[in-house]
Amino acid sequence: MRVIASLFCTFLLAAVGGAESVKTDAARLTVPPIAPPVVSKPLPQLSQQMIDSWISVWQKRLALDDWKIEAKIVRAHDLPENAVANIHWSIPTRKATVKVLAPIDSTLKASEIVEDTELSVVHELIHLSLAKLPLDPNHTDQEEETVKRISSALLALDKHR
Numbered sequence: 001m002r003v004i005a006s007l008f009c010t011f012l013l014a015a016v017g018g019a020e021s022v023k024t025d026a027a028r029l030t031v032p033p034i035a036p037p038v039v040s041k042p043l044p045q046l047s048q049q050m051i052d053s054w055i056s057v058w059q060k061r062l063a064l065d066d067w068k069i070e071a072k073i074v075r076a077h078d079l080p081e082n083a084v085a086n087i088h089w090s091i092p093t094r095k096a097t098v099k100v101l102a103p104i105d106s107t108l109k110a111s112e113i114v115e116d117t118e119l120s121v122v123h124e125l126i127h128l129s130l131a132k133l134p135l136d137p138n139h140t141d142q143e144e145e146t147v148k149r150i151s152s153a154l155l156a157l158d159k160h161r
């Protein structure tokens with residue numbers, strides 16, 4: 001069963017304090033100071049733009065330039081059970097679609113979601129890099145393990161530069 005992170009349902013409205021300006025010909029009016037609004041720290045949000053930029057960077061790094069890769073943020077029901085991402089591709093058309101799980105359906109800590117999603121994008125693109133290899137569709141464990149190790153290693157290199 002999935003736990004929906006209700007934290008993400010909270011939208012913070014930026015309070016516009018002291019936006020009114022009064023023109024007066026008289027001497028400057030003194031305005032009582034307005035207390036700053038209490039705004040809790042915004043949660044890291046995943047945007048389509050972030051995902052598209054990761055796709056663009058990692059597509060180049062992995063020499064997948066001849067692919068047209070689309071990315072979508074989707075709800076849990078749009079992915080296999082317990083998956084946080086997946087990829088579909090067509091070798092004849094060179095088109096691929098990466099789907100990543102929307103934060104609202106994630107069971108991760110809010111602070112982990114952005115980095116984990118970039119890792120998922122890299123992971124799925126490595127699957128695409130291997131697409132033309134003669135892999136055994138009935139025994140994908142070894143492939144999965146290898147893709148995990150390569151994607152983690154690449155991301156660790158990228159983050160510790």
Ligand SMILES: [Zn+2]
Nearest residue numbers: 123127144147
């Ligand atoms: Zn995988």
